[in-house]
Amino acid sequence: LNHNKEKLQTYIDVYDGKTINGIYITESGILAAAHLGGQGSVRRYFRNGKVFKDGYGTKITSYMSNFSGYDINLN
Numbered sequence: 001l002n003h004n005k006e007k008l009q010t011y012i013d014v015y016d017g018k019t020i021n022g023i024y025i026t027e028s029g030i031l032a033a034a035h036l037g038g039q040g041s042v043r044r045y046f047r048n049g050k051v052f053k054d055g056y057g058t059k060i061t062s063y064m065s066n067f068s069g070y071d072i073n074l075n
Contacts, residue, residue, distance in 0.1 A: 002074055004034040011046050021049075023065050032067030033060040 005012065008030055015025040023029075034042045037060035041052035045060060052060050 001031055001035065001072070004031050004039055005074055007039050008034055008042060011042065015046060020046075021061070023061055024068050025064060026068045026070070028070035028072050029064035029066075029068035031072070033063040036060070036063050 005027075012027050012030055015030070016027050018025050030042060033045075036058075037052050037054050041060050044050040044052065054060070
């Protein structure tokens with residue numbers, strides 16, 4: 001998680017607390033999506049709206065939504 005947070009900190013800073021396409025964006029949601037779908041997928045979503053699906057057909061936006069709002073303490 002720390003690695004993904006470091007790599008995605010810019011996106012966390014910009015989008016945390018905002019609603020995009022009906023999804024409330026939080027740090028925990030971004031990190032869950034990156035963990036399960038990859039950092040690049042998260043970047044592409046924020047840059048151009050492309051929604052990646054994992055091997056099970058689950059969209060990273062589902063991970064962002066389902067894992068939104070968790071309190072995570074990372075150094």
